[in-house]
Amino acid sequence: MSKADLTHFDEYRLQTQLKHSILQSYLGAYLAVLGTKHKTIVYIDAFAGRGFYNDSKGTRHDGSPIRALAIVASDKKFHDRVQCIFIERRPDHFGDLEARVNEFLKGTSLPKSPILQNAAFGEVMDGLSGFFNNPSTRLAPTFLFIDPCGVEGVRLRDIVEILARDGCEVFVFFNYDGVNRIVGLAEAKGESDTLRDLFGSQARVDRLIRALDSRSKPDLLPVNRSSRYERLPGRKAQKESLDERSRKAEAAQPRADHRQAA
Numbered sequence: 001m002s003k004a005d006l007t008h009f010d011e012y013r014l015q016t017q018l019k020h021s022i023l024q025s026y027l028g029a030y031l032a033v034l035g036t037k038h039k040t041i042v043y044i045d046a047f048a049g050r051g052f053y054n055d056s057k058g059t060r061h062d063g064s065p066i067r068a069l070a071i072v073a074s075d076k077k078f079h080d081r082v083q084c085i086f087i088e089r090r091p092d093h094f095g096d097l098e099a100r101v102n103e104f105l106k107g108t109s110l111p112k113s114p115i116l117q118n119a120a121f122g123e124v125m126d127g128l129s130g131f132f133n134n135p136s137t138r139l140a141p142t143f144l145f146i147d148p149c150g151v152e153g154v155r156l157r158d159i160v161e162i163l164a165r166d167g168c169e170v171f172v173f174f175n176y177d178g179v180n181r182i183v184g185l186a187e188a189k190g191e192s193d194t195l196r197d198l199f200g201s202q203a204r205v206d207r208l209i210r211a212l213d214s215r216s217k218p219d220l221l222p223v224n225r226s227s228r229y230e231r232l233p234g235r236k237a238q239k240e241s242l243d244e245r246s247r248k249a250e251a252a253q254p255r256a257d258h259r260q261a262a
């Protein structure tokens, strides 16, 4: 298979290993605390994938759904309380996922079978709008894992719907460069549905783009962005890196403080 033919699941990259490691620690800690206090806990893997990765040596590595099931099955204090829900949009990935989950379940005893849905996460959330819009319904503590390829299909309103409720957590793992690329496209084209869904409104997207354009407000970017920011389309001409600017701003700080003190 040539490098160009490799898909996301044909490599087990460092970033994927880190993602799995964070997920396992985070979910394990969440269940250890809430899993003993509540009769029902929900775990949703909203972009579940195929259930496994293959590396270049032909070794198979468990995907996030299997890792979550293993954590649930490993502790009798909560193994009968956790309802896992795995959502995967692509039929071929869904078929692989179903087969891998069934294989896992044969080798373990799990009182609650996971629910698998071949659908887009947004569709599933739209289907539950009656539940979410009814103020008298309560959601069991829910851990939502959002791990898209890129950022398409991630809607801020779905995240808020879950995160706003008691005992709920959301772990979002997204491709920062992917967002940068889409921001670049939105700057060129004016609008992007993906960005509007991700940030929740066109007004927020516009604010982000204005912030990116404003050289005096680079700190509005959410993460340490110096080199990445420079790579945004249309920004190559900038001579001074943000790191350099930050260093200059820091160097100027003591003088400003001194003036204030005086």
Ligand SMILES: C[S@@+](CC[C@H](N)C(=O)[O-])C[C@H]1O[C@@H](n2cnc3c(N)ncnc32)[C@H](O)[C@@H]1O
Residues within 6 Å of the ligand: 008, 046, 047, 048, 049, 050, 051, 052, 062, 063, 064, 065, 087, 088, 089, 090, 093, 119, 120, 121, 122, 147, 148, 149, 152, 153, 154
């Ligand atoms: C990065 S992979 C998930 C990997 C998986 N979480 C893991 O660690 O094993 C993203 C998956 O989300 C699926 N996907 C893309 N858009 C989706 C959507 N809107 N709803 C549900 N699944 C989606 C893709 O087909 C792909 O299989």
